[in-house]
Amino acid sequence: MKVDNIYKEEKKSAFVKLSEIIITMASRPSGLIGLSILVFHIILAFISPYIAPHDFKAIDPTLMLQAPSAEYWFGTDDLGRDVFTRTILGGRTALTITFFGSLIALLWGGLLGIFCGLVGGKIDDVVMRIVDAFLSIPWILAMLLIVSLLGTSTEVLIPALGFFYGKGIVRVARAATHDVIAKDFIVSARARGHSNFSIIWNEIIPNVRDAILVEGAMRWSWMLLGFSSLSFLGFGVSPPTPDWGLMISNARGLMSFAYWAVIAPIVGLSSLIIGINLTADAFAKALGIDRSTKAPV
Amino acid sequence: MMTDIIQKVKNLSIGFRSKKGDEILILKNISTNIKKGETVGIVGESGSGKSTLALAMMGYVKHGLYTIGGECQFNSSNLLKMKSKDLEKIRGRKIAMIPQNAGQALTPNLKIGYQIDEALQLHSDLDEREREKKISELLNKVRLPSPETIALRYPHELSGGQQQRVAVAMALAGTPDLLLLDEPTTGLDVTTQAHVLELLNFIAKDTGTSMVYVSHDLGAIAQVSDRIIVMYSGEIVLEGPSRDILKKPIHPYTYGLLKSIPKLSLAGLPESMPGSQPQPGTIQGGCSFFDRCNFSDDNCKNNSPKLEFLKDLNTSVRCFNYEKLVNENEVSQTVNKIKNKSLDKEILNLSEVSISYAKQKLLDQIFNRISDENPTVKDINIDIKKGETIALVGESGSGKSTILKSIAGLLRTKDGLIRFDEKRNLSSDLKERDPNDLRIIQLIFQNPDESLNPNHTVEEIIAQPLKLYFGLKGEELKKNIIDLLQKVRLGEFYMSRYPRQLSGGEKQRVAVARAFAAKPDIILCDEVTSALDVSVQAAVLNLLQQLKEDFGTTYIFVSHDLAVVRAISDRVAVLYQGRLCEVGPSNDVYKFPSHPYTEVLLGAVLEPDPDIKPKLVAEDIVEERPPEKGCSFQGRCSRIVGDICKKEIPPWQLTDSGNAIRCHIPIKELQKQQF
Numbered sequence: 001m002k003v004d005n006i007y008k009e010e011k012k013s014a015f016v017k018l019s020e021i022i023i024t025m026a027s028r029p030s031g032l033i034g035l036s037i038l039v040f041h042i043i044l045a046f047i048s049p050y051i052a053p054h055d056f057k058a059i060d061p062t063l064m065l066q067a068p069s070a071e072y073w074f075g076t077d078d079l080g081r082d083v084f085t086r087t088i089l090g091g092r093t094a095l096t097i098t099f100f101g102s103l104i105a106l107l108w109g110g111l112l113g114i115f116c117g118l119v120g121g122k123i124d125d126v127v128m129r130i131v132d133a134f135l136s137i138p139w140i141l142a143m144l145l146i147v148s149l150l151g152t153s154t155e156v157l158i159p160a161l162g163f164f165y166g167k168g169i170v171r172v173a174r175a176a177t178h179d180v181i182a183k184d185f186i187v188s189a190r191a192r193g194h195s196n197f198s199i200i201w202n203e204i205i206p207n208v209r210d211a212i213l214v215e216g217a218m219r220w221s222w223m224l225l226g227f228s229s230l231s232f233l234g235f236g237v238s239p240p241t242p243d244w245g246l247m248i249s250n251a252r253g254l255m256s257f258a259y260w261a262v263i264a265p266i267v268g269l270s271s272l273i274i275g276i277n278l279t280a281d282a283f284a285k286a287l288g289i290d291r292s293t294k295a296p297v
Numbered sequence: 298m299m300t301d302i303i304q305k306v307k308n309l310s311i312g313f314r315s316k317k318g319d320e321i322l323i324l325k326n327i328s329t330n331i332k333k334g335e336t337v338g339i340v341g342e343s344g345s346g347k348s349t350l351a352l353a354m355m356g357y358v359k360h361g362l363y364t365i366g367g368e369c370q371f372n373s374s375n376l377l378k379m380k381s382k383d384l385e386k387i388r389g390r391k392i393a394m395i396p397q398n399a400g401q402a403l404t405p406n407l408k409i410g411y412q413i414d415e416a417l418q419l420h421s422d423l424d425e426r427e428r429e430k431k432i433s434e435l436l437n438k439v440r441l442p443s444p445e446t447i448a449l450r451y452p453h454e455l456s457g458g459q460q461q462r463v464a465v466a467m468a469l470a471g472t473p474d475l476l477l478l479d480e481p482t483t484g485l486d487v488t489t490q491a492h493v494l495e496l497l498n499f500i501a502k503d504t505g506t507s508m509v510y511v512s513h514d515l516g517a518i519a520q521v522s523d524r525i526i527v528m529y530s531g532e533i534v535l536e537g538p539s540r541d542i543l544k545k546p547i548h549p550y551t552y553g554l555l556k557s558i559p560k561l562s563l564a565g566l567p568e569s570m571p572g573s574q575p576q577p578g579t580i581q582g583g584c585s586f587f588d589r590c591n592f593s594d595d596n597c598k599n600n601s602p603k604l605e606f607l608k609d610l611n612t613s614v615r616c617f618n619y620e621k622l623v624n625e626n627e628v629s630q631t632v633n634k635i636k637n638k639s640l641d642k643e644i645l646n647l648s649e650v651s652i653s654y655a656k657q658k659l660l661d662q663i664f665n666r667i668s669d670e671n672p673t674v675k676d677i678n679i680d681i682k683k684g685e686t687i688a689l690v691g692e693s694g695s696g697k698s699t700i701l702k703s704i705a706g707l708l709r710t711k712d713g714l715i716r717f718d719e720k721r722n723l724s725s726d727l728k729e730r731d732p733n734d735l736r737i738i739q740l741i742f743q744n745p746d747e748s749l750n751p752n753h754t755v756e757e758i759i760a761q762p763l764k765l766y767f768g769l770k771g772e773e774l775k776k777n778i779i780d781l782l783q784k785v786r787l788g789e790f791y792m793s794r795y796p797r798q799l800s801g802g803e804k805q806r807v808a809v810a811r812a813f814a815a816k817p818d819i820i821l822c823d824e825v826t827s828a829l830d831v832s833v834q835a836a837v838l839n840l841l842q843q844l845k846e847d848f849g850t851t852y853i854f855v856s857h858d859l860a861v862v863r864a865i866s867d868r869v870a871v872l873y874q875g876r877l878c879e880v881g882p883s884n885d886v887y888k889f890p891s892h893p894y895t896e897v898l899l900g901a902v903l904e905p906d907p908d909i910k911p912k913l914v915a916e917d918i919v920e921e922r923p924p925e926k927g928c929s930f931q932g933r934c935s936r937i938v939g940d941i942c943k944k945e946i947p948p949w950q951l952t953d954s955g956n957a958i959r960c961h962i963p964i965k966e967l968q969k970q971q972f
Contacts, residue, residue, distance in 0.1 A: 183747045184743075184744065184748035185750045187740075187748075188740060188742065188748055188811075190727065191706065191727070191735070191738075191739075191740050192735060192736075192766075193727065193730070193732055193735035194761075202750075203750055206753070207751065
């Protein structure tokens with residue numbers, strides 16, 4: 001039997017697979033741009049405390065609202081703090097909180113969605129109606145309620161954001177599960193007598209994983225926006241912690257004469273969101289799931 | 298002479314570029330002519346390039362493929378170089394296409410009449426009233442009952458056969474000179490298929506339209522075509538008059554293919570062809586059929602043969618050694634006879650089984666019962682002996698897969714008992730079966746693409762039942778997997794492959810290995826060969842037979858293909874609308890007297906022989922629900938004897954050979970009528 005190299009493909013380790021996916025992503029210009037922005041932000045988040053030129057909370061009334069200069073690259077804000085220092089530090093909290101928030105969203109949303117898709121019937125009906133009910137509540141209102149009741153600590157924000165952004169994932173995971181549930185390999189596993197857990201773990205997850213991961217990556221960028229909105233409203237992290245949402249909120253009144261104080265955090269936030277979005281798109285394309293036809297909810 | 302040729306394909310090569318940048322050919326240097334008024338059958342297995350060729354004939358090259366060289370001339374202009382504006386004028390008007398699945402080709406939310414009207418508006422210059430007349434005329438021509446009402450229906454309100462007829466009517470709307478048919482009957486029931494083919498034959502004669510009929514089914518091709526082109530991995534390997542090719546194939550591939558098709562007239566398994574068709578781009582040199590050929594020599598390995606025209610046979614053949622076959626007589630089919638052991642121990646007994654798909658009412662849900670006066674499947678009584686192969690036969694909707702599901706515990710029965718091994722009652726609910734009950738019954742599915750998890754390697758797939766039922770681990774597990782792979786004739790190196798890297802036949806072998814891994818007593822085979830290519834089908838059937846002899850397994854074999862059933866089964870049960878019509882040893886079921894429905898089924902079987910025409914006994918109407926009273930087949934029966942058929946359930950009658958028929962007509966009378 002002839003087996004040519006085009007069709008030969010052996011089982012690869014997860015690491016090889018991942019690096020292949022990343023290479024495919026980077027081979028597209030949009031993917032390369034997205035990846036570079038994202039990697040840049042992540043590296044910056046790690047090293048910014050060591051490279052920050054000034055103290056982020058050092059207030060100096062004599063330096064109020066200085067235009068960008070050699071000393072203060074992005075100028076200073078209304079309290080005389082260095083905008084550059086605060087901008088490179090400002091993504092850390094947002095990135096950390098939303099990253100873990102997305103993981104939680106992925107986990108509960110994905111598992112609940114798969115479970116509902118698998119069992120169907122009454123349980124599915126009830127759970128999905130509850131999810132629908134939550135979807136109909138404006139999230140920012142609900143978030144404000146939670147935050148004002150429980151405070152704005154990281155331990156509250158991560159699960160709260162994770163919960164609100166997981167609802168959408170439930171739907172995606174359930175739909176993806178429905179696509180595979182009718183396939184004969186599931187019927188076959190059932191007829192053999194595998195448990196629901198084993199069917200979910202062995203048969204369904206490998207087939208819906210990609211779709212859920214892509215969805216999770218998209219949710220990450222929305223969550224980032226959501227978190228920054230909370231900060232902007234004063235319910236995110238508290239001052240003087242440098243945070244983009246907070247910085248935009250503080251400096252927005254001064255936009256007409258001290259634009260630098262507001263532009264820097266805006267560029268930081270939007271570039272990160274664009275970076276994540278482009279990466280998620282490239283990720284989807286590299287996995288063969290094209291989202292281009294699907295409109296975001 | 299030249300004017301007779303309607304389409305001329307000249308040195309056509311179509312291919313794609315692989316990721317590495319190599320040019321891979323799907324069609325290799327194809328040249329052929331389609332003459333006016335003739336029907337040409339293009340036969341080949343999946344991946345042979347037959348559909349690509351048919352599409353190229355209407356100037357269409359699929360996305361991702363491109364023309365490497367050659368042309369498709371229609372009225373002396375090359376379709377492949379034409380602008381899309383000019384192509385629009387030809388497509389539909391001059392060349393029309395009938396797709397494989399009419400149900401998907403028709404727009405679901407537009408009425409049939411409107412859709413045909415659209416085709417007429419595009420392709421004719423008739424005014425509105427003339428068009429309206431033409432619509433009825435067309436629907437009449439494709440023999441749809443009461444055209445006026447059909448025109449007002451939506452596609453989903455028609456049966457598969459009717460949808461296919463509408464597709465034919467739409468194709469005829471532009472009065473094309475050339476009609477391309479891409480597997481037009483593949484998804485249809487046997488009786489419907491025979492009717493549609495007969496219609497196509499009639500239309501070809503009536504309108505003088507040239508037809509190109511693409512199919513993998515030599516039986517269907519034999520019924521319609523004047524000339525046959527046999528394709529193998531992108532090349533024409535044999536081309537000539539239909540009768541000569543089917544009766545005296547002079548290419549080893551066609552010869553082997555015809556040998557491997559099970560036939561009604563022969564009991565037992567046909568000889569199988571080794572291997573499978575090479576993937577495009579994998580042939581290094583030499584003949585593409587080399588490694589599967591019984592007639593090959595060193596010359597075939599190194600040099601690829603050219604298509605040679607033999608004047609005295611009026612046939613073109615691509616083979617160095619065709620002469621060996623020229624002198625060979627008609628395809629002599631060697632058949633591996635099934636050894637029948639004495640069968641007496643009962644292994645599975647179904648008594649009074651009824652299954653309902655009706656939605657439970659609230660009250661019934663509370664009491665956990667099913668109340669349905671007219672269930673989908675009713676009164677099934679079969680006892681299955683250890684080591685036998687029993688086949689459930691019927692068209693789609695006959696309930697054969699439903700019964701299988703209940704045996705597997707996937708679908709609750711309404712009434713009746715499923716008894717295993719003379720003593721143990723099996724619940725039809727999975728949750729109430731213990732692991733051993735689950736182990737003794739294993740399933741093999743129709744489509745291995747769906748039944749194997751695409752994200753598992755072959756090793757992981759076969760390991761599942763071994764881990765679940767026997768708790769095997771480590772070296773022992775691996776040893777067992779290798780053992781099973783060897784039993785289904787796959788090498789050890791398949792362990793690390795994914796299903797997508799296997800051919801259809803190999804995938805089905807993996808599915809067979811997985812079923813046997815559980816060491817089951819009964820294996821339920823749900824249309825296991827219908828998704829496979831013909832040359833591979835025989836090999837899988839032979840494998841199943843071999844394994845059965847080795848392990849003493851009992852098969853319950855569901856199929857719509859009577860020839861396949863004939864080849865493998867010891868006993869046959871014919872089902873119509875979820876009711877048994879006839880049960881008996883397969884030799885007797887295939888002989889008359891038969892139940893009128895069996896007669897219809899047998900008549901509709903297509904044999905790859907132009908001399909054996911299907912007999913169309915009953916109408917190919919589709920019944921949605923079984924009748925509430927009387928015989929299940931009353932709606933379509935041509936031998937109906939009167940009111941009794943509509944009122945009373947017919948009694949079981951035994952023929953001399955122990956074949957049970959459920960009909961009101963006495964056996965003697967039935968015998969007279971059918972001879």
